[in-house]
Amino acid sequence: MKYSLICTDIDGTLLDQNKVLLPQVKEALKKEADKGVKIALVSGRMPAGVELIEQELGISCVKVCHAGSYILLGDQRISNKYLPAETLEKVYNTIAKAHGLQLWIFCEETWYVTGIDKFIEKEIVDIKQQPIVVDIKDLVEQWKKEGKGPNKILLAADPEEIRIMYQEIENYNWPEIDYACSADTFIELLPKGINKGEAVCEICDRLGIKREEVVAFGDHELDIPLLEVAGIGIAMENAIPELKEKADYVTKTNNEGGIAYALENYLAK
Template identity: 35%
Template sequence: MKYKLIAVDIDDTLLNRKKEISPITKAALLQAQENGVKVAVASGRLPYGVRPFAEQLEVFRYGGYYMGFNGGAIMNSRDELIGKCYLDSKYIEPVYDILRPANVTTMVHKGAKIYADNKVNDYTHIESDVIGLPLNVVDDLPSFIDWDIHKFLIAGDPAELKQLEQQLLSKLGDEVDIYLSAPWFLEVMPKDANKGEGLKKICDDAGIDIRDAVAFGDSFNDIFMIKAAGTGIAMGNAEDALKKVADRVTDDCDRDGIAKALEELGIISN
């Protein structure tokens, strides 16, 4: 089979648990691109937080892509926006009405800024710490939002988030996408704004049959992409739900699972 595109999630997939791209994984993805295979970096992070990893992998040199907001914003190698999707403003109040009583922090993004309500918990600062952007706290978040948002990012205790996920699905599940992107992160996205749809847009733009795409991921928000790709690969450290829908399971992110799978598929040579 002739593979033409590799899509990689960032956290606990491309990055090891030290939050680094290992030299072996980087070399493998560079070799794949030298062999004519494009690379797309896909994440739930805002594009500002995705671009540095695209730079490390030299996707701008090789004509690749990067995707933020789980497919809500898709950029090509010229930093042109080729796909975008926003959460309809009519859902701001209904979503927040469910979140308001809970001990969770609700966040939205604007450009390279993160805004949050004033309910601070142990998980509040993970997003800002990981991508290196300050958290701007506002008292009345729904009233403060006067721009098109890509998503709600909700941070809190994993057990409470699972309960909130079911409440949101019960009331709004037919109208918006709701899923965990990490045990401590729950996301509310526009319907069909996910990594799977994002991968389809990238393949369409690149003139690639999605059956010739390989995708790597580890968490719930990667399921769409893993199912959409011709070959979906779960990391060894992936959630069981993702492993069940993957075509194969590779080694974990600390053992260069991406590089090993690319070699097994014949995309690169040792």
């Protein structure tokens, strides 16, 4: 097939389990970029975390951040969508506070938290960014005045607690929220209708690329809409079963350079 855009999730897909970009993956994507294929990093990460990987790749990429609610084309911001500020307080009081958890809050280039825990400490190391500790009420009042809100809210916990909270969010059925897991320890809450698939459609419209010319790689629930809109959707071997069912092809794991393997063996044919 002819493809013009490669879209890849970062954690669990592009990077191995130690958050390392393997040399064969970097080289394979560089070869595609040299042929004129556009590369999009489509991630739940904040912009600084995505830019870190762009720099390591050494390729100018489209950057889909906050799981689709914040998109950068080069240095130009082409999409910026918020949850209502009031939703932040609601999620904090009914879910995070009830479970004794810290809330992660993302707005544009900034990462806020309600406190520091082991999950936040790990993220600080992974993306080399320090969050700002805030009072929820103060932040909500500030954003109401500014007409802003979070691009994304994240809950981090051990897998069993994540499953419980996922069900609670499902039961609340909040009309302004879409949600999905990006790992077995993360639930990401987004503005209604925002997901990685919609973000890729927006990029295709901007760049004049047909959806059937898109190749997408992913590993978790957050990547399901991404694979659904792509001409070719490729799941990593380490992906959840639900994503593999949506995929046209299952490549090797992220630890085995699965993206490089697919580009050199499957797509080359």
